[in-house]
Amino acid sequence: MRLITLALAVLLLLIQYPLWLGKGGWLRVADLEQQVDAAHQKNDSLKSRNAKLDSEVRDLKDGTGAVEERARFELSMIKQNEIYVQILRKGQDMPGEGVTPAPPPPEKPKDARPH
Structure with a gap:
């Protein structure tokens, strides 16, 4: 009887695997x-x-608003006869502050021959 029980338990485990x-x-x-x-x-x-990019592409193709927005924010362009105003937060550096100025252009050599 033990042998049959053991065999059935092993068979049950093999089926469960x-x-x-x-x-x-x-x-x-x-x-x-x-x-x-x-x-x-x-x-x-x-x-x-993809939906966001698709809407952006349609906006760039059809409207001028997106092109103008990109030109303003990415290329810092302004319209003709437009005044640019930049508001800085307290503690924010001024643009160009801390930047060393470019050296002046070299002077033209004076001509040694008389006129």
Whole structure:
């Protein structure tokens, strides 16, 4: 009787092995579900990024507002007859402060021959 019980217990363990640790086992399925969830989250973030870039491209193609905004903030350009005012916070350095000025241009050599 003991031999039959032992044999059945071993057989039960052998049957359980693929269920837990095999190719389609529960642990593998849980790991794959976690990877799928991570991929879905990444796809969602990339979709929102693509939508933002798409709207920016459409704005750059159709409107002049985005081009003007980029010119102002990235290239520090201003419109003709426009006055530029910059407000500094307390303790903020003035633009150009602490920068050594460029040396003056070299003088032209004087011509040694008389006129």
